[in-house]
Amino acid sequence: MKWLMLVLLFLFALYTNAQASKFLVKPDGTGGYPTIQAAINVAASGDSILLADGIFTGPGNRDIHSPFGKLTIIYSVSNDPEACVIDCQFQGSGFSFVTPASGSLLRGITVKNANQTGIVVNGGQMAISSCRVESCQGGGLILMYCQVQLDHCLIQQNSSPVIGGGLYLLSADGQITSCQIIGNESQSGGGLFLESHVDIVMTGCLIADNRANNGAGIFGYDPHSVTLTSCDVVANHGGGIWANSGQWSFDHDIIALNEGYGLWSSSSRPISCTDIWGNLGGDWVGGIVGLLGQAGNICENPLFCHPSQGDYFLDYLSPCIIAACGLIGCLPPACGTIPVEETTWGGIKAKYE
Secondary structure: OHHHHHHHHHHHHHHHHHHOOEEEEOOOOOOOOOOHHHHHHHOOOOOEEEEOOEEEOOOOOOOEEEOOOOOOEEEEOOOOOOOEEEEOOOOOOOEEEEOOOOOOEEEOOEEEOOOOOOEEEEOOEEEEEOOEEEOOOOOOEEEEOOEEEEEOOEEEOOEOOOEOOOEEEEOOEEEEEOOEEEOOEOOEOOOEEEEOOOEEEEEOOEEEOOEOOEOOOEEEEOOOEEEEEOOEEEOOEOOOEEOOOOEEEEEOOEEEOOEOOOEEOOOOOOEEOOEEEOOOOOOOOHHHHHHOOOOOOEOOOOOEEEHHHOEEEEEOOOHHHHOOOOOOOOOOEEEOOOOOOOOOHHHHHHHOO
């Protein structure tokens, strides 16, 4: 009986995939449907909506809403967010997903110039990959009560009047991987604002040049668990990371050159192989004061290539490369002189014996 059930489930999956349709939408309205919203309205759960390259504008190509519980898949044909753009022209929002079903995806698209939020996910499960969200006036993304996978996204030059200029997470969990969150602004959490029961793992992210009165890079307001691994939180104006509540851990991160504190916590946090340096409000201070020199933690100039130009790649002689921990931070070396390892003729012969 168990074997029969597995066969039936497999056949059902094949049938479902065979029935899924693809709808092409073009910016000039000459595709299968005149607008993105029109295609969503017709598409069944699990169908794919393909966007041709170009700039989508006007009603039906902004304030785009995916119905409750729908498996929604939207992606650009080229998978190039610079080529496929949703321009809201400061007349509305970008996308809104209400409890999207598992497998829902938004990929390879730019959302810009919203006078509200660029992308909202409320409940459900959503993957957002290789997208850009920029110049939105109600914050870049709002992710609440959902499970989210965010990867290879650029979130820049967005603003919010109160919290979460780049991203606002409320009771959300998931992963943010290889994203750049740059030049966003709000009163608190210019880059990210994490509130209430957030469980998030950030890996390989650059959080730079954001502005706020407090927590310009990241502001945590009682999140449940936040993990930063191989991230750079640099040159934010109004403090780097406010981590005074919830559970936080840091590994192989660079927290540097922030105006205000680098990392503020009144209690100790698990921190390893992390460089906290050059922050105007202090480096290893507050609850983390005793962690410098332990578990590979350092306080040294990371030697960014051109930080005044927003270039946070490392010099080949950076202590964040030659440290015992290996590479610290999210960006590899890209400038300076490659160090030459001293050796002897005997040592060279030994490598080939």
